[in-house]
Every structure is written in structure tokens, then in C-alpha cells.
Amino acid sequence: MSVIKNLLPILILLALSIYSYQRYDQLPQVILNGIIFLPVVLAALVFGLSIHFNRSSVFFYVLLIATANIVLGKELAQSSLSYALLSAFLPLLLLVLTVLPDRGIFSIRAIPAYVILFSAIGFSIVAAKVSPGWLNHILMTDWLPARYFDWTQQSQSILFISVAMSIAMLVLYFLRPSPHMSAGLGVLIMLIVQLHFGDSDSSLNVFSSTALLMCLYAVLQESWRMAYLDELTELPARRALREKFQKMSGTYTVAMLDVDHFKRFNDTYGHDTGDAVLRMIATKMNRVSGGGACYRYGGEEFSVIFNGKDNETAIPHLEQLRETIASTPFVINRASRRKSDNRSRQKKKKSVKVTVSIGVADSTSAASSPWDVLKQADKALYRAKSKGRNRVCD
Numbered sequence: 001m002s003v004i005k006n007l008l009p010i011l012i013l014l015a016l017s018i019y020s021y022q023r024y025d026q027l028p029q030v031i032l033n034g035i036i037f038l039p040v041v042l043a044a045l046v047f048g049l050s051i052h053f054n055r056s057s058v059f060f061y062v063l064l065i066a067t068a069n070i071v072l073g074k075e076l077a078q079s080s081l082s083y084a085l086l087s088a089f090l091p092l093l094l095l096v097l098t099v100l101p102d103r104g105i106f107s108i109r110a111i112p113a114y115v116i117l118f119s120a121i122g123f124s125i126v127a128a129k130v131s132p133g134w135l136n137h138i139l140m141t142d143w144l145p146a147r148y149f150d151w152t153q154q155s156q157s158i159l160f161i162s163v164a165m166s167i168a169m170l171v172l173y174f175l176r177p178s179p180h181m182s183a184g185l186g187v188l189i190m191l192i193v194q195l196h197f198g199d200s201d202s203s204l205n206v207f208s209s210t211a212l213l214m215c216l217y218a219v220l221q222e223s224w225r226m227a228y229l230d231e232l233t234e235l236p237a238r239r240a241l242r243e244k245f246q247k248m249s250g251t252y253t254v255a256m257l258d259v260d261h262f263k264r265f266n267d268t269y270g271h272d273t274g275d276a277v278l279r280m281i282a283t284k285m286n287r288v289s290g291g292g293a294c295y296r297y298g299g300e301e302f303s304v305i306f307n308g309k310d311n312e313t314a315i316p317h318l319e320q321l322r323e324t325i326a327s328t329p330f331v332i333n334r335a336s337r338r339k340s341d342n343r344s345r346q347k348k349k350k351s352v353k354v355t356v357s358i359g360v361a362d363s364t365s366a367a368s369s370p371w372d373v374l375k376q377a378d379k380a381l382y383r384a385k386s387k388g389r390n391r392v393c394d
Helices: 002-022 029-035 038-052 056-073 080-099 108-130 133-140 156-175 179-197 201-228 238-247 262-269 271-285 311-326 370-386
Strands: 252-259 293-298 301-307 329-337 345-353 356-362
Touching: 002 156, 002 179, 002 201, 029 201, 038 056, 038 201, 056 080, 056 108, 056 179, 056 201, 080 108, 080 133, 080 156, 080 179, 133 156, 156 179, 179 201, 201 238, 238 293, 238 301, 238 370, 252 262, 252 271, 252 311, 252 370, 262 271, 271 293, 271 301, 271 311, 271 329, 301 311, 311 356, 356 370
Parallel strands: none
Antiparallel strands: 252 301, 252 356, 293 301, 329 345
């Protein structure tokens, strides 16, 4: 589901860009005069946001888009080899910069990305001036009958590189679907299309603006995730719960869930294992039946909201969730030293039982607001703990 959700805005922008390119000459002159400034405005905006949120991938995407516009707009790629180098390196660089871990923009760990980027630029400048025969042969040779490629000005080698990079990026997106990956895929397609159509005003303005809008989408999505999603569990965080409460009315149920003996668990097995427990519980909570919406309230506490349900109809779903968590063995990997000649390290696996206590309250009581209902659910949670834990109380 997340694959389609993240890719849908990119597909819509792709469709709009093709339509806008075809209708470009039919636009009023006033709009055409304003469109020429749109890529510059978008580039400045996305540059600023990527630096503010320290998103190096989007920062480098904008650099590549700007490079394509500068080179094509200033007619710097006049020779066929220069154009081929630009068309070959941009997709390659975009894929490499996407694969590299996000290490920030202005940090020592970002140096490899800058080295790769400026090495490619330096090589292209030197190669365009020297024009070595071997490079011309690789990039400009027609390997297949030319009649099958008369629809494009790109050489067959460049087309093969573009197709290969697109397939690699698509596979990478399906392996790690995210707004950042979908934007990278969209920007790659836009760069390839822009380089295919050349340096016309319609190509530069429409396709570069679309690529920058994709980068803007990625930055805004990332900022939303930082604000509303818990980084550890990927569940909506307390800010999202607060906004949910502002919209709630009528009949609803609020449940508070707490991991039993979590502090003891952390002290015994370490915080990394404790984090793994929270992620496991979040995974189970995401599958809660009855239409429950799950949130991480804080620490080892979670909330579940059932809209349109009272205690009686919500508790069976919470009991099922509690039983699912209690019946799922949690395996702990512990490194221990084995007495042997080579003193090798071996992983020992230990399975432990993780349980949760749940308190429930609904809006049919005298509570005047969702926060009052939550407080009642919190009191019911403490009753569940005092009665022996691993149970649901209302």
C-alpha cells in the first residue's frame, strides 16, 4: 500500500508535465513570461528547505536539475560528445547519490558525495575538450540498426544507460518505498525526458519545474513525518493524537496500552533490545482489528482509538491484540564468548514473553472531552497493572 501511496503524487506530476509540454505554445503570453522564473523560484525554495531539514539527497537532486538547466540553457553542450556526457552522467549520478546514505549536507561524512559529484563534472569538462576517441566510440556508436532509433536525438549508448538507470531506480524504490525514493525516481525520469527533448524553452521550463515540485513533495513529506510520526515505531506520535482529538465527537473509545515490566526488560537486556520490543508491539498494533487507530503516546505507552465504538464493542478487539502480543515469542540475540581455541564469538538466542496491560474508557461516560476519556483509560490501565498485568480493564 505504501508503494502506491508514495508513488501516486509523482505519477500525477508526470502526467501533468506531459500535458503541459504538449500545450505549452497555447498558453497566454503573460503566463509564458512568468513560467520562465518558476524553476528559479522552486530551486531556491527547495534548496532552502533541504538545507533547513538537512536532506542531502534532495539537495543533490536540485544540484543535478540546476546543472542540466544551466548547461542546456546556456548552450554549453553544443558538441555531440558534451551532450552525451551530460546525458550519461546525470542519471548515473542521481542513482549513486540516492544509494549513498543520507549523511547531511555540510558534514565530513558528506564528502564522498561531493567527491563523486565534482569528479564527474571535472571528467566531463576535460573529456569534452580533449574528445578522446575511445569515449566517442563508447558513447556515440550505434550498436543496433539506426532506423529503430530515429525517434530520438540521443545515441543508443545513452538510451541504454537511461533505461538501465530507470530500471535500477525502480527496483530500488520497490525495495525501499518512501517519498524520498519516489521523488528520486520521478526526478530521474524528468531529467531523461528533458535531455531527450533538448534545450527548448518548453522542455527546460516544464520538466525542470516538475522535477523541482517532486523534490518539494519529498521535503514536505519528510517534514510531516518528522512532526507526526514516531521515528522508532513508525506509528503516529502524540502530536497526531492531539489533532485526532480535536476532530472527535459522538461515540468513541480510547485505550491506553503499556508494556509490562519494560524498565526491568531494558535493564536486563539493554535499550537496543527494548527498542526492538517496542517495534514488535507497534507492528502488532498496526494490525489491530475493529478499525482501531494506533499512536505512540510516549515511552512504552501507546494509545488506540476506536471511532464509533463503545467499550463493549472495542474490548474484544483489544483482547485479541493483547493475546496476539502475549503469544508471540520475542527472540533475543545475545553475544557470548565460547571457550574454544580461537575464542570465537557465537550468538545465543533466548526467547522471552512480552505482555501488555490495557486500560479502556469511552465517551458514553461523564467525560467532557477526549482528554478526559484518555485520563479515565489511564486510570483503568493502572487497575489492570494492579490486578496482575497482561489484561484489559475498563
